[in-house]
Amino acid sequence: MKKLALVLLSTLCLHCTAPLEPPSFASIANQLPNPCQEVGLSPYETLGDLIEAGKTCRQAHILSEMIAFDIERGETADRVLAVARAEALALASLNVFDTTDSPRLGQISAPVEVVIFSDFQCPYCRLSAGVMHDLLTARPETVTIVFKHMPLNRHPLAYPAALVSAYAQTKGQFWPVHDMLFEEQKGLSRTRIIEILVSLGGSENEVLDEKGNHALASVIEADLAEAKLANVQGTPTVFVNGAEVSGATIFARMQHRIDAEITAQALSFDP
Secondary structure (H helix, E strand, C coil): CHHHHHHHHHHHCCCCCCCCCHHHHHHHHCCCECCCHHHCCCCCCEHHHHHHCCCCCHHHHHHHHHHHHHHHCCCCHHHHHHHHHHHHHHHHCCCCCCCCCCCEECCCCCCEEEEEEECCCCHHHHHHHHHHHHHHHHCCCCEEEEEEECCCCCCCCHHHHHHHHHHHHHCCCHHHHHHHHHHCHHHCCHHHHHHHHHHCCCCHHHHCCCCCCHHHHHHHHHHHHHHHHCCCCCCCEEEECCEEECCCCCHHHHHHHHHHHHHHHHCCCCC
């Protein structure tokens, strides 16, 4: 176990600054399957076996970074293990989204693309919206943020708000309206949504009526279809370069996940 911890801290956990209790990491790593089998590292049964042998790959590096981060944050062993298992599965089955016409912040050429499925009436989505802005501020050359609509049926104003934001996108005003809808979320009403729409030059009949602008509805339906294919269960749901991640409302965790992605891209992995 001691050897495992030393190998981890010296080769895989590039961002760790606080001391970890080695058995905590080892107990988690030894319960996770080897994530590197598809890149020629099949003899090893678990992530722990892989690390003890001094081997790694992109998935192992990212998992190790995030396990170490969650342990440093003081998460329970059960929580760390549950999140690590979910993220291991996500890294093994990446999603590909059509982001060509989706609202985007940051440079399209950025090495890390964050896709967020969101709902304008979801309180946690409001928190994650702030996190997304903060990520772009902190890593402007590294990250690009893509918004996907996922208005939930239990939120009666979510779909009208999504329609108005889609209309705003046609006017080049998506992000100001995005921010406005979240800032006013607690007091949001249909009347206020219509006021925002009118300020953009639109009308209730044109945008919000069921017989109105089918092009706007099709934008939202396309995003919902992608959410279904990716098995998105709720909002906010965030993907980093196609892999679903936990902690969409926690800036430090999201930033660490992005940094782990960047360091994984820069490292050379030899089977």
